[in-house]
Amino acid sequence: MGRNELLAQLHEAAASPKRQLERYLAEGRKAVAVAPAYTPQEIVHSMGLVPMGVWGADMEISEAKKYYPAFICSIMQTILELGIRGEYKGVSAIIIPSLCDSLKTLGQNWKYAVKDIPFIPMTYPQNRKPDYGVKFTMAGYERVIRDLEAATGARFSKAALKESNRIYNEHNAVMRAFAEIAAEADITAAQRSDVFKSAWFMLPEEHTAVVRELNEELKRGPRAKGDRKVLVTGILADSPNLLRAFDENGIRIAADDVAHESRQYRTDVPNLDDPLEALARKFSAMDNCSLLYDRDKKRIDYIVEQARQHGAKGVIVLMTKFCDPEEFDYVPIKRACDAAGLISLNVEVDRQMVNYEQANTMLQALKEML
């Protein structure tokens, strides 16, 4: 397949998760919804189930208002809204971690708002590095396994997990390679986003195959024009209007630190005898994320360093409205950018905000500065 066909295929998956779900269900598979930001997808996959990412949608909120006050982020609000409206019908369960305060409340509301889809909690430790933290992560995984078995009838085996760990590592490598290739290739911000977004609605082995081919095509294809390069950071960067503003202003995403995108693929499962422990050690090795305890604020240095490495002259913080973990990190990010001579921009994003006039104006101004 050529570059455009591959991109079209990924665009289709990214744009129609429901069709993807129906396709997998029609194949006789069972699917499990996985909420932001991290869940043990390897486990879901190893049990023969299809993990389907749920990150909400750009839509108005009505039903969820019965559960959530207005000051909870729109990702949580719209996941609940979609659940109540029956948009996730067909999935056998939803796994929700409790990595931020709003996520903690999603699971509690879910039990009453969406009674037909069982809630499976995943409790991660914040002190994830010491052995006792790894052990606690494993206890969390074991609980997820038990709940998945009960919800789907599927069985867990360590041998299968070992294979799934390998498949996910392979996907990680392909996605990391894509991010690097995309930094130099002639690809729009919207296309780049499709590649990341589609990963949430496709089996990793299928996604790996398509992206691997795409990577080869992009390497062979034309280089990107212009040098208005930025690093994008935040939770989510998939709004079509926002991405259009990037493309229209000729601002290229040279690297991202987006939870929905590259943060997912940085860390591999190490190769250990016990695949469950290996998976727990993956979590303990994860860093550079607003949701993971970071006394040294290494994430801030990481952003600056990544921006430098990729020749980005600016850092665009896409601030999901009401996302307090990111709001706390913004101040040190801004200061670090100032100190490093990087332009930084704080663009508020919200799933209800269809009008990106403001973002567009800001990007226009940035364009002049770059």
Added chain:
Amino acid sequence: MGEEGKKSRPAPDPNSAKFKLGRIAAKAYTDAAEAKARGEMVGWCASNFPVEIPETLGLYVCYPENQAAGIAARGGGERMCSISEGEGYSNDICAYARISLAYMKAKEAPEQDMPLPDFVLCCNNICNCMIKWYENIAKELDIPMILIDIPFNPDYEVSDAQVEYIKAQFWDAIHQLEDYTGKKWSEERFREVMETSGRSSRAWIDATSQAKHIPSPFNGFDLLNHMAVMVTARGKEEAAEAMETLLKEYRENHEKGISTFRAEEKYRIMFEGIACWPWLRVTSQGLKSRGINMVTTIYADAFGYIYEDFDGMCRAYADVPNAMNLEHARDKRIRLCRDNHVEGILVHTNRSCKLWSGFMPEMSRQIGEACGIPVASFDGDQADPRNFSEAQYDTRVQGLMEIMEGNKGGAE
């Protein structure tokens, strides 16, 4: 913590619980300031961090949430919030955190000063916002941060895996603090602290349960003030003693048929959420003028740190209100409503607190249904005065009162 108004009243009786409790709260600040002046290390400590640890080690700590509440109650909330907003912190962030981050920069606040920290003790059993807030302090001041991570428990009971994880962190925290401060952990001292904390907790629970009497021997707004001592000093002898005095006074009030609720008690409600410190007088007055006594709050149950040993302590810290699932949190409140003959619930939808407010609509619905009582809510904020409307509060309280009134009629 906040004081309800500053009317000129006769000098308080130094043997009264109110006086003793007020002195303990104030002394925590002066002790820390003196320690700092002597060159000792001083920490900032999250409200639900196991106080047993600094207390046993003999470390001086201050409580930023307590300070923020005090600053807000004395009118400094907006000024301090604006300072951190000027630094780039969003006004969506918890106002306690905004005030505290502002204090780190300003280093002074006429409403309530406190020495800057040499280390921070963080525990997220009330919220994860705490982690981010303390990370920023630790990084900016370049001081150690000790985090005891007590994850939100999705299950009704605390699991053994959770206790084990918490226990390992307790020891890790103790050893890190020993290394950093040179203080030593003593089993004997721990046992004393545990006993004192148990004494304070028992007296507190007993005192707050005196609201079972009709009329209640106290105004529930008292609890919002007194709980500061439970938060910060429950492991101290003076605290246990003051709580026992409080219990004694409430019992005596009941016997004499008097109350610190200085109006006729026509209705009894549970107040849900943190107090609106900047609007304490208004919120209290809005109830009192209608004869509504707030007889209970989850705080009445929240400080039940009664346990037998180290493992029990780990379990107790995992079983606090903001760390427990909806069903467990709901059942505790249902029990409080039933035990204290509550006729309605007033929910503070607190703009600052995502965790507390994030499943409150569903939970309060369930409590209301289980107890057959009305629920009303109002928008507010525990420390940022800008997020509260007096008119809305008044309308909601009035509405609640009318339903309670109607219910009384129906029962006749």
